[in-house]
Amino acid sequence: MEYEYGVLLVSCTPSILGLYNKTDDKELRHTALILGVLALVTGVLEKIKLPVALSRNGSPGLFYGYVVVAAVLLQCSMNQEMHAKQFMAMSMELTHFSIWMILFSLTSWLFKCSSATINSYIRDFALVTIIGYFMHAALNLPINLTLFLRVVSCLVVIKITSYYLPNCFTLGEMLLLYNLLTTFLLNVTYFESNFEITVIATWVLFFVMLFLMSLIPICLVGIMSTWYFYSSGFLLLACLLIVLSESIVPNAIHWTIDFLWANWPHRQLLLISWLIEIFITVLYVTFWRDHNGKSSTSERKIFHIIILLTYIPGIWYDIPLLLLCSVGSVCILLILETMRVLKIPPLEKVLNDSLSVFIDAQDSGCLILTPVYLLLGQSLPIWISCLQDPSLLTNPNSKVPIAAYSGILSVGLGDTAASVIGSNFGRHRWMGTNKTVEGTFAAFFAQSAFVIFLSETNSLIYVFIAILSVSLIEAFTCQIDNLILPSYMFFLLNVQSS
Incomplete structure (x- = not known):
């Protein structure tokens, strides 16, 4: 684990410095600087026993969950002119999200909380909210409802994952997937373009994610059935086909034939x-x-x-x-x-x-x-x-x-x-x-x-x-x-x- 973090720190430092030096935009440079600090902080957190059992061989892999996705989105804001501001906003929100999650981890560790109790989660989140608010106010960082809901939903996902899906994820893997999924769902219109291929791919992925997420509450209350699985699946498939046929591909058969015979x-x-x-x-x-x-x-x-x-x-x-x-x-x-x-x-x-x-x-x-x-x-x-x-x-x-x-x-x-x-x-x-x-x-x-x-x-x-x-x-x-x-x-x- 120590060697892995050493390689990560040595290799990512030039990349983050490169992002910092590539732009004169204060917000971009500020975000790159925070990402560099997060990269250092994750090494410290690797040594701390987190309040949830989401690790493998003692390593939760926090660097991948807290730094990688936000850094890639920051790169996209520099590489993509059409939606540069949107990608910058996504990167900044993920960076602030990582700060809140790190505060929660430190608070839970400091008070030696058990992840098995709901009361400890409520107490920790109240403390983190107070600390995070004053920290954002002191640094003049924005606080919005989306960020707040993102943190709350992530804590719920961690709770569910650690209880119902033990040993399936490390915290880093789960956060990386969570960041990818929430960024996609919250900004689905930005991932479209004027090309039919990307529009179709985006909406197919969106409806499949929606279908799988709709199964979670049903599974938690224990009323999942084969009938519900197939009926909800066919319902969302019908909605997908309607969306595609009405606004994107009016003549699906003709489009499919043309696509298959092109190139x-x-x-x-x-x-x-x-x-x-x-x-x-x-x-x-x-x-x-x-x-x-x-x-x-x-x-x-x-x-x-x-x-x-x-x-x-x-x-x-x-x-x-x-x-x-x-x-x-x-x-x-x-x-x-x-x-x-x-x-x-x-x-x-x-x-x-x-x-x-x-x-x-x-x-x-x-x-x-x-x-x-x-x-x-x-x-x-x-x-x-x-x-x-x-x-x-x-x-x-x-x-x-x-x-x-x-x-x-x-x-x-x-x-x-x-x-x-x-x-x-x-x-x-x-x-x-x-x-x-x-x-x-x-x-x-x-x-x-x-x-x-x-x-x-x-x-x-x-x-x-x-x-x-x-x-x-x-x-x-x-x-x-x-x-x-x-x-x-x-x-x-x-x-x-x-």
Whole structure:
């Protein structure tokens, strides 16, 4: 844990300083300065026993939850002219949100509160509200209802997660996902553009999130049923189709045919190759399930290779298709995992039998999230890159930023090389971990070779430093690397274009 934080601090400092020096805007520089302070504070908080049991091997991973998303949004405000002010506001609100959450953590630790009592939560929140109010007043920081509700809802989510979903998340992972979700839901109109692809992807993701969130109160009161699951799902699907057909795609059939036949022959070949990869994946999973085998870490990396074969050609030849299909795939995986956990027929048994073979050591709770994280980790850098540069969706000759490859580099290539080489040829282990030095060097060289092959940037030294940092974090982190590594690498690489 100490080594991981050391790498994080050393690698993120130049990036945050770069953000500070890139702009003369006082608010942006002020936000960058606060993020730098938060990066230091998270190291201190890692040493403190938090009032909720959301950690893995003693590490809650606070840096990823408190700093990464806000920093990426700050980069977006510098890279994206159309909605620069909106992205700046999002980053500032997340930064202030992190301050409030840190105050809550410190107050709970100071008073030695137990997370099992509602009274302690109410008392802590009252104290934090008073302290936070005077702090914001002294620093002349804005306080709004959205920020207040965000903090309250996050505390409720932490309470529910620690009680009903133990060992499923660390606090850092949960906060990272919470920040991504709430930022998307609160600013859904800003993530649209004049392009049909982004509008469709945005509203599909929005309605799926709405559907899954609507299930939470039903599950908490214990009245979930198969009938409710399917009826509410079909109702929201109908609402989605109405929204798309009325305001976005009036003639859905005609639009679908035009979309599928556009970009000949790249789009059609990509779709055929992806269908073949899906078929191979199903055969592979079925083989392991029927033979009652338990896959090793190296054998699970076949899914990383399939991801590489999916995303690399997609980025090279058809980003609009990749964007739409990746959003759909993430939504499908989330719905399937929900069906598995809630035991919704008819797929519950098949999903349980198939996924149990490939359970990762980090999937120690009732949720199996590594497949979702794998897909989300590959997709997020591409989604954000398209937000920053919409020409990626309209101009086939647009230069794809190296940051868009963050998931491919860190997980697809780096994590796979580290696992395969480390487990088969590793002899020297890093202190305090089972990861090997040989695996880390394999991760570094695999990613570096791909970057040299791409030749997408002139700042190769900075890219190599980012790759080395993420390779070391992969060796030391206790967080789920499928999500954490792409997010952090995107932050490091995206600062080049800020």
